[in-house]
Structure formats: structure tokens, C-alpha cells
Amino acid sequence: MTLTVAGLQAGYGGGTVLHGVDLxxxxxxxIAVLGRNGAGKTTLVHAVAGLLRPKAGSVQLDDVELAGRPAHRVARAGVGLVPQGRRVFASLTVAEHLDLSRRPGEWTVPRVLELLPRLGERRRHKGNQLSGGEAQMLAIARALLTQPRLLLLDEPCEGLAVDLAARVRSVVAELARGGLTVLLVEQQPEHALAVADHVALLGDGVVVATHTADELRASPQLADPVLSVAKHA
Incomplete structure (x- = not known):
């Protein structure tokens, strides 16, 4: 399924964070959306996922308009979300998380555990007993079991050790190679470039440029206009 975002404006209360995003x-x-803190990355994810009602613009999955639909209807249309901060339930086991998330379809619990074998080893452990990397794997598994055609990931490597971040990147890259449509938002170029075919640079609520991953690897300075504040923070 192709995601088309056009003229998207969104924000919180009386403020506007996104000022006409086209993607x-x-x-x-x-596709990775790269930008510093405050650029509007999470706002974009929330607007696409139905967690935030846009002020203007369009969000289409193929020819289905999603803008303004509640989150549960967006999910049923085929949008899966891996939120920032994982948001697993502390009192539920891994197995209970998976059971609550699953819907009929090609992604089954055995298939998810084959992709993420560490979760199989931790099935009886509760959310508050998982490491950050394990909790992130659970968040990805939970999203896959909703049978998404589009997977949204909000800074999935945030706060993870280097080896765990590399494992998360590897899983997401494998999903993309398998044909899943992926929209990833990130602040760190290395995370974005390990997964994405193209990178959209988000600055002050608009996409200021889009480059192939190869172009950014060859010329990292292309991202300076949207990351310079983060670099000197």
C-alpha cells in the first residue's frame, strides 16, 4: 500500500507543528523522516496513525482517506504503530501482549517469534522485567500482529545500547526487504540510513528535501540544515 501525505497541517491546542507536509x-x-527534536516527527506519526486529528491536508493509504479517522479505524485500514518509548504494559507478560494484539492474517505468533526469537525465551516475563531492547522487540511484534500494510516507527532505537539498536535496525530492514511499507522517524542519521531507501529531511514542520540513502551516505552534510541544532545542543 502506498502512503500519500499532502499539505498536512497538525498541532496541539492552538499551536501548529506541521505546516504543510508532503510525503x-x-x-x-x-522512507525515513530525519529531523531534530521539535521538528514535528512524532506529530507526523500521530497524525498518520489517527492519534491526532489534522487541521488540514490529506493522509491516504492507496485511495483510502485516513485523515480525521479515529486511531482504531486507521489501524483496521492497515496501519501499524511502534510508538516512541515502547509503551508496553508492566503487568502483562510477553505472551499476554501478543495474544491481545493478534488479528487473523499472515503474521502469526509463531512467525513473529521466529523473527524475534528472544521474545520466545521471555514469553513468561512481564513488561517490567524486559530490557529496553526486548521491550522494543515486543512493540514491533505487537504491531506486526495487527496485520499492517504500513508500519510506522517512532525513533525505535532511542535509548538503546549500540548492539541492541543494531538488532532493531536489522529487524526493521528485514521487514522492509520483505515487502512491508515502512515509515520511520529518526533523529540519528545512522539509524535512518541503515533501514531506508530514501530520507526526507523535516525542518520546522515541513519537508525541506528528500534524498536517497546513498546520496546521504556520500554527502552527510546534506542533512546539516535540519540537524545542525541537534548537533550543537
Whole structure:
């Protein structure tokens, strides 16, 4: 499924964070949105996922308009969300998380555990007994069991040790290679470039440029206009 965002404006209360975002994620590709803190990355994810009602603009999955729909209807249309901060339930076991999330479809609990074998080893452990990397794997598994055609990930490597962040990147890259449409938002270029085919640079609520991952690897300075504040913070 192709995601098309056009003229998207969104914010909180009386403020506007996104000032007309235009973005296309073709079916079976991975696009990363790169920007510093406060650029509007999470706002974009929330608006696409139905957690935030846009003030203007369009969010379409193929020819289905999602803008303004509640989150549960957006999820049923095929949008899966891996939120920032994981948000697993402390008192539920891994197995209970998976049971609550699953819907009929190609992603089954055994298939998810084959992709993420560490979760199989931790099935009886509660959310508050998981490491940060394990909790992130559980958040990804939970999203996959909703049978998404578009997977949204909000800084999935945030706060993880280097080796765990590399494992998360590897899993997301494998999902993208498998044909899942992926929209990833990140602040760190290395995380974005390990997964994405193209990178959209988000600054002050608008996409200021889009580059291939190869272009950014060859010329990292292309991201300076949207990351310079973060670099000197």
C-alpha cells in the first residue's frame, strides 16, 4: 500500500507543528523522516496513525482517506504503530501482549517469534522485567500482529545500547526487504540510513528535501540544515 501525505497541517491546542507536509511512501519501500527534536516527527506519526486529528491536508493509504479517522479505524485500514518509548504494559507478560494484539492474517505468533526469537525465551516475563531492547522487540511484534500494510516507527532505537539498536535496525530492514511499507522517524542519521531507501529531511514542520540513502551516505552534510541544532545542543 502506498502512503500519500499532502499539505498536512497538525498541532496541539492552538499551536501548529506541521505546516504543510508532503510525503509519499511507495508500496514495499522504507522512507525515513530525519529531523531534530521539535521538528514535528512524532506529530507526523500521530497524525498518520489517527492519534491526532489534522487541521488540514490529506493522509491516504492507496485511495483510502485516513485523515480525521479515529486511531482504531486507521489501524483496521492497515496501519501499524511502534510508538516512541515502547509503551508496553508492566503487568502483562510477553505472551499476554501478543495474544491481545493478534488479528487473523499472515503474521502469526509463531512467525513473529521466529523473527524475534528472544521474545520466545521471555514469553513468561512481564513488561517490567524486559530490557529496553526486548521491550522494543515486543512493540514491533505487537504491531506486526495487527496485520499492517504500513508500519510506522517512532525513533525505535532511542535509548538503546549500540548492539541492541543494531538488532532493531536489522529487524526493521528485514521487514522492509520483505515487502512491508515502512515509515520511520529518526533523529540519528545512522539509524535512518541503515533501514531506508530514501530520507526526507523535516525542518520546522515541513519537508525541506528528500534524498536517497546513498546520496546521504556520500554527502552527510546534506542533512546539516535540519540537524545542525541537534548537533550543537
Amino acid at each position: 509519499t511512501v511507495p508500496q514495499g519501500t522504507a
